[in-house]
Amino acid sequence: MTALLAYTVFGLVTGGAYAVVAGGLVLTYSTSKVFNVGHGAIGMVMAFLYWELAENRGLPQWLALLLVVGVCAPLFGLVIERFVMRRLAGAPVGITLVAGVGVLVGLIGAAQVIWPPQARPVRPFLDQYGVHIGQSYVSGHDLVTLACAVLVAGGLYVLLNRTRTGLAMRACVDAPELAALYGTRPHRLSALSWAIGSALAALGGILLTPVVQLDYVTMTLLVITAYTAALVGRLRSLPWTFVGALGLGLVQSYAVAYLPSSPFWIAFRAAIPALLLFVVLLAMPQSPLRIGGVRGQRGVAVPNALTTGVGAALFLGVAVVLALLVDSVVAGQLALGLVFGIVLLSMVLLTGYGGVVSLGQFTFVGVGAVTVARLGGSPWTLVVGALVSAAIGAVIALTALRVSGLYLALATLGFAQLMDKLVLQSPIAFGVRGSLQVPRLFESAAAQLVLAAVVFALVGAAVLAIRRGRLGRRMIAVKDSSAACATLGLNVRWIRVWVFSLSAAIAGLAGGLFAQLRETVAASDFQLFNNLPLLLFAVIAGVTSVSGALLGGVLLMLLPVLQSGFPAFAGAAVVLLGVAAAGLARDPNGLMSWVFRAWSWRRA
Amino acid sequence: MSTLRVEGVTVRFGEVTAVDDVTLSVDVGVTGLIGPNGAGKTTLFDVISGLRKPTAGRVLLDDADITSWGPHQRSRRGVARTFQRLEVFGSLTVWENVVVALESRRRSARLAAELLERVGIAEFSDNQADTVPTGAARLLELARALATDPSLLLLDEPSSGLDRAETDAFGALLQELVAEGRAVVLVEHDMDLVMNYCDRVHVLNLGSLLTSGTPAEIREHAGVREAYLG
Numbered sequence: 001m002t003a004l005l006a007y008t009v010f011g012l013v014t015g016g017a018y019a020v021v022a023g024g025l026v027l028t029y030s031t032s033k034v035f036n037v038g039h040g041a042i043g044m045v046m047a048f049l050y051w052e053l054a055e056n057r058g059l060p061q062w063l064a065l066l067l068v069v070g071v072c073a074p075l076f077g078l079v080i081e082r083f084v085m086r087r088l089a090g091a092p093v094g095i096t097l098v099a100g101v102g103v104l105v106g107l108i109g110a111a112q113v114i115w116p117p118q119a120r121p122v123r124p125f126l127d128q129y130g131v132h133i134g135q136s137y138v139s140g141h142d143l144v145t146l147a148c149a150v151l152v153a154g155g156l157y158v159l160l161n162r163t164r165t166g167l168a169m170r171a172c173v174d175a176p177e178l179a180a181l182y183g184t185r186p187h188r189l190s191a192l193s194w195a196i197g198s199a200l201a202a203l204g205g206i207l208l209t210p211v212v213q214l215d216y217v218t219m220t221l222l223v224i225t226a227y228t229a230a231l232v233g234r235l236r237s238l239p240w241t242f243v244g245a246l247g248l249g250l251v252q253s254y255a256v257a258y259l260p261s262s263p264f265w266i267a268f269r270a271a272i273p274a275l276l277l278f279v280v281l282l283a284m285p286q287s288p289l290r291i292g293g294v295r296g297q298r299g300v301a302v303p304n305a306l307t308t309g310v311g312a313a314l315f316l317g318v319a320v321v322l323a324l325l326v327d328s329v330v331a332g333q334l335a336l337g338l339v340f341g342i343v344l345l346s347m348v349l350l351t352g353y354g355g356v357v358s359l360g361q362f363t364f365v366g367v368g369a370v371t372v373a374r375l376g377g378s379p380w381t382l383v384v385g386a387l388v389s390a391a392i393g394a395v396i397a398l399t400a401l402r403v404s405g406l407y408l409a410l411a412t413l414g415f416a417q418l419m420d421k422l423v424l425q426s427p428i429a430f431g432v433r434g435s436l437q438v439p440r441l442f443e444s445a446a447a448q449l450v451l452a453a454v455v456f457a458l459v460g461a462a463v464l465a466i467r468r469g470r471l472g473r474r475m476i477a478v479k480d481s482s483a484a485c486a487t488l489g490l491n492v493r494w495i496r497v498w499v500f501s502l503s504a505a506i507a508g509l510a511g512g513l514f515a516q517l518r519e520t521v522a523a524s525d526f527q528l529f530n531n532l533p534l535l536l537f538a539v540i541a542g543v544t545s546v547s548g549a550l551l552g553g554v555l556l557m558l559l560p561v562l563q564s565g566f567p568a569f570a571g572a573a574v575v576l577l578g579v580a581a582a583g584l585a586r587d588p589n590g591l592m593s594w595v596f597r598a599w600s601w602r603r604a
Numbered sequence: 605m606s607t608l609r610v611e612g613v614t615v616r617f618g619e620v621t622a623v624d625d626v627t628l629s630v631d632v633g634v635t636g637l638i639g640p641n642g643a644g645k646t647t648l649f650d651v652i653s654g655l656r657k658p659t660a661g662r663v664l665l666d667d668a669d670i671t672s673w674g675p676h677q678r679s680r681r682g683v684a685r686t687f688q689r690l691e692v693f694g695s696l697t698v699w700e701n702v703v704v705a706l707e708s709r710r711r712s713a714r715l716a717a718e719l720l721e722r723v724g725i726a727e728f729s730d731n732q733a734d735t736v737p738t739g740a741a742r743l744l745e746l747a748r749a750l751a752t753d754p755s756l757l758l759l760d761e762p763s764s765g766l767d768r769a770e771t772d773a774f775g776a777l778l779q780e781l782v783a784e785g786r787a788v789v790l791v792e793h794d795m796d797l798v799m800n801y802c803d804r805v806h807v808l809n810l811g812s813l814l815t816s817g818t819p820a821e822i823r824e825h826a827g828v829r830e831a832y833l834g
Contacts, residue, residue, distance in 0.1 A: 470707050473696060473700050473703060473704045473707070474704060474707070474708075476693065476695050476696055477693045477696065477701075477704045479695070480692075480693040480694050480695050480696070481691040481692070481693060483655055483675075483687075483691055484687065484691035484692070484693065484745075484748075485676075485704075485708075486654070486655065486674065486675035486676050486679070487653050487654075487655070487675050487676075487678075487679055487683075487684065487685050487749075488676075488679055488684070488704065488705045488708050488748065488749075488751075488752055489676050489679035489680045489705075489708045489709060489752055490676055490704075490708045491674075491676050492676070
């Protein structure tokens with residue numbers, strides 16, 4: 001009984017910190033209509049900054065806290081709002097998401113440059129004042145956390161319901177133009193909400209450091225936890241968000257207490273937020289079909305069958321010549337770039353044409369890789385890998401496609417975390433040692449390059465054929481107006497499931513190629529976090545064209561090469577990547593469309 | 605021969621009742637559905653086409669209760685509609701827009717040119733659909749709806765954006781569609797069009813059915829004038 005009480009208190013404390021983070025998320029989302037995927041990353045950077053001031057520079061804890069939460073975090077929120085998000089006002093969800101992922105990746109890069117990996121203990125607050133409740137001990141830090149949660153809850157309530165500013169904030173969500181007519185300034189309010197949101201992310205992050213440790217990725221992924229809590233409140237209601245956050249804290253605490261401590265169950269605990277995310281999604285009503293406000297998208301011109309054939313032949317010719325000329329290290333790298341290119345082709349289909357942003361595409365690569373690694377070396381295993389991926393993609397699609405847009409993208413992130421923690425990192429996937437040997441289909445690097453080029457050419461041609469054909473028209477129609485599609489007799493849901501699983505199949509195929517090219521694959525190759533640079537490169541290079549996928553694949557291959565060649569530049573490269581994506585998010589046609597434009601201008 | 609019956613349909617959005625216990629039926633011919641802004645016309649279309657579940661009431665098509673059917677199932681049973689706020693597939697060309705609809709019915713893509721010719725926007729075939737003028741986009745939605753060969757066609761303010769000559773051509777097209785045995789429901793603010801082409805008119809006001817009758821009866825109805833003039 002006392003144990004239950006202790007775990008309940010502990011759960012409420014963790015939940016309270018989650019509530020602070022989630023409250024900030026809901027506030028920025030509900031006043032600026034931009035979902036800040038980088039919310040957790042802001043908390044992470046600010047927690048590091050707090051460590052710097054309080055532990056490294058020896059400032060008093062209260063002063064460090066005040067400086068970080070009261071000054072640095074709000075300023076940072078203002079900068080992000082002003083230079084990234086404001087330019088994206090009214091943009092489709094996919095674009096704001098990509099910009100947010102850009103901010104996230106850039107912040108992780110920056111943190112790694114400024115604070116290289118090492119153990120960074122952070123002293124808890126008011127450690128000398130604890131209280132005993134029965135036989136369990138509640139530390140001073142826990143009391144501070146609970147007090148902060150209560151203060152934040154009260155403060156946000158008063159701000160939104162009892163002040164003119166809060167009223168104006170709520171008005172701006174519904175109709176910023178109208179609110180502006182009545183003398184409010186939407187920009188200023190949106191800036192204010194970002195400042196408060198960042199401060200809350202910072203506060204939550206700092207409060208959680210004794211629990212989760214200072215770590216780049218773990219704290220960044222707090223956004224999934226916060227998002228799950230926010231979903232309970234439908235991303236709008238603050239009280240329900242707080243209920244959700246406390247519930248999550250309790251569930252996690254009880255899981256620690258009462259689940260067995262075998263490796264599987266330890267992994268299971270880490271996956272609880274993602275698991276609950278799916279539970280909440282399943283409980284949500286099917287999103288209504290959106291009506292109104294259809295804007296078309298201008299893609300790059302789609303080549304006809306003849307041009308595709310000529311292009312593919314030229315491409316293969318170049319690949320063969322390269323395979324004959326370059327040494328085996330370079331050939332192996334180029335083959336890897338093409339394999340990444342095939343992954344990006346899966347995103348051309350799903351994101352470029354279908355308009356669905358997936359944050360879990362690399363996970364399907366992992367599924368394909370595991371399948372091939374387990375079944376061993378025959379070309380058919382590549383096909384099996386693709387089929388297994390497609391099947392898993394279909395299952396996920398059936399669950400997650402109940403919702404659309406933002407909800408869907410974040411569900412794919414949850415899915416990626418779930419697969420990462422429960423499947424890819426468990427012995428089921430890569431065995432007890434966590435890595436598997438894979439026999440190569442072709443021994444020489446040159447042959448690998450040609451193999452990758454052939455598969456890229458075939459998949460690229462197939463993607464273009466799909467775009468020109470019936471399925472391509474349908475998926476674009478579904479993206480533009482699912483309501484109109486439904487009234488024309490199309491089963492919107494099946495089209496989406498079909499596209500999602502087709503795209504998963506392509507990613508799985510790439511995963512098989514990846515596994516046999518690398519010869520050794522491990523769970524760490526397919527971490528959740530690898531999904532994010534993938535999305536950024538897709539958007540930077542151009543997610544609407546096959547040539548964009550090629551360029552993106554090569555860039556993705558070059559990133560680690562550059563980083564190991566210039567270690568000083570390693571973190572900066574990641575920062576640059578984030579900044580480029582945040583800047584280029586506006587145009588999903590990416591760098592490749594500039595090339596096409598230059599080309600058509602020259603001919604004109 | 606197609607008949608639509610709406611029985612006691614009510615739609616509430618929170619506190620607001622957008623459609624309040626409306627019962628009406630529609631037969632082959634042109635049926636007008638008029639009323640001031642906010643009367644619930646478009647919401648009623650959403651209920652009939654399956655995009656919105658009514659809070660209460662039933663929708664019957666040829667005596668079959670289709671209230672629980674999804675929009676795509678209703679479309680396969682012959683219901684088609686256009687939208688007041690345009691819902692063309694903006695990323696596709698005008699021609700592709702119609703082809704998507706034809707393919708959904710497993711009809712030949714060759715019919716697309718014919719349909720575009722019929723509604724009078726063949727000249728825009730190769731244009732991206734979000735670049736054509738509003739009037740043409742409305743006619744495109746009509747062509748797209750016709751591509752499913754509907755027996756019940758719901759048109760939401762089809763004539764706004766059309767000039768006088770185009771409106772006359774549109775009226776003639778309406779008569780052709782009726783001659784082919786289709787039922788057409790017309791939500792329209794152009795009273796000349798309603799009075800000249802409708803066989804029967806239903807008037808909605810503040811979500812309720814105010815009255816039904818022939819155009820001549822509606823013209824004489826005192827309540828209708830009041831609803832419009834306030």
